[in-house]
Amino acid sequence: MRIGELARQSGVSVRALRYYEEQGLLESTRTAGGQREFENSAVDRVRFFQTLYAAGLSSRRIAELLPCIDTGGTTKEQQAMLQSEREALAHRIAELHEASARLDVLITASNARSLEAV
Amino acid sequence: MRIGELARQSGVSVRALRYYEEQGLLESTRTAGGQREFENSAVDRVRFFQTLYAAGLSSRRIAELLPCIDTGGTTKEQQAMLQSEREALAHRIAELHEASARLDVLITASNARSLEAV
DNA sequence: CTAGGACCTGACGCTAACGTCAGGTGCAAA
DNA sequence: TTTGCACCTGACGTTAGCGTCAGGTCCTAG
Numbered sequence: 166m167r168i169g170e171l172a173r174q175s176g177v178s179v180r181a182l183r184y185y186e187e188q189g190l191l192e193s194t195r196t197a198g199g200q201r202e203f204e205n206s207a208v209d210r211v212r213f214f215q216t217l218y219a220a221g222l223s224s225r226r227i228a229e230l231l232p233c234i235d236t237g238g239t240t241k242e243q244q245a246m247l248q249s250e251r252e253a254l255a256h257r258i259a260e261l262h263e264a265s266a267r268l269d270v271l272i273t274a275s276n277a278r279s280l281e282a283v
Numbered sequence: 284m285r286i287g288e289l290a291r292q293s294g295v296s297v298r299a300l301r302y303y304e305e306q307g308l309l310e311s312t313r314t315a316g317g318q319r320e321f322e323n324s325a326v327d328r329v330r331f332f333q334t335l336y337a338a339g340l341s342s343r344r345i346a347e348l349l350p351c352i353d354t355g356g357t358t359k360e361q362q363a364m365l366q367s368e369r370e371a372l373a374h375r376i377a378e379l380h381e382a383s384a385r386l387d388v389l390i391t392a393s394n395a396r397s398l399e400a401v
Numbered sequence: 402c403t404a405g406g407a408c409c410t411g412a413c414g415c416t417a418a419c420g421t422c423a424g425g426t427g428c429a430a431a
Numbered sequence: 432t433t434t435g436c437a438c439c440t441g442a443c444g445t446t447a448g449c450g451t452c453a454g455g456t457c458c459t460a461g
Binding site: 296298299301302306314315316317318336341342343 | 417418419420421426427428
């Protein structure tokens with residue numbers, strides 16, 4: 166499929182797709198006229214990137230993890246990278262929980278005052 | 284305390300502290316010579332900011348939430364803001380879990396292959 | 402064959418959260 | 432009083448992840 170179709174199906178902009186390719190995250194063949202041609206599997210791949218981006222990974226980091234993603238992470242180094250990334254994610258999740266808890270304190274404190282007023 | 288001391292105690296750079304003040308997140312008095320003077324409570328405040336930053340909030344967003352933080356969020360709008368922010372956090376946490384799960388699949392798949400080799 | 406929408410390659414623009422000078426002042430110790 | 436480190440105010444630099452022209456080509460329907 167061409168880039169516009171991939172953009173529609175994966176829900177990102179054409180510009181973003183070209184950027185991903187530039188960063189080495191996506192591959193494509195070219196038509197005789199020089200237009201990009203993507204595999205159908207690129208749709209899932211791009212969606213996966215979105216998930217990783219949402220989780221706070223950078224393009225560079227995703228590119229580093231790509232061999233693990235494509236080959237399944239066979240070497241020890243790749244295993245270690247996946248592990249450390251998962252730990253980093255766990256750390257980030259904990260931070261979010263912390264922030265959420267802090268907000269909860271504010272919310273419930275305010276509710277308490279509202280109740281006092283009654 | 285002065286800005287360098289605050290930086291040390293809160294673990295952020297002097298530049299960052301000036302930036303926070305510029306964004307309306309921090310207040311300070313000035314000495315006769317024009318140097319910033321901070322309350323001791325600023326240390327916790329800055330650490331709280333770090334927590335919120337880590338959770339993905341922007342300076343602007345934190346500034347919007349400040350009235351809730353300082354007064355405890357009394358008005359309905361403030362309550363609504365805190366609630367919606369907490370929901371946004373929950374959403375982000377879910378995204379992180381999703382990403383973590385995707386990584387797990389890769390890791391365990393690889394382990395499975397390692398076992399096959401045995 | 403032609404219109405015109407999709408695509409191409411630069412290349413500059415943008416925002417956030419600071420980093421990093423530069424050039425000058427405050428302040429506390431000796 | 433003289434160091435000399437801490438602090439001050441600009442103001443430009445940096446990075447990521449695209450957005451957005453500009454100017455030109457491809458492709459396909461009619």
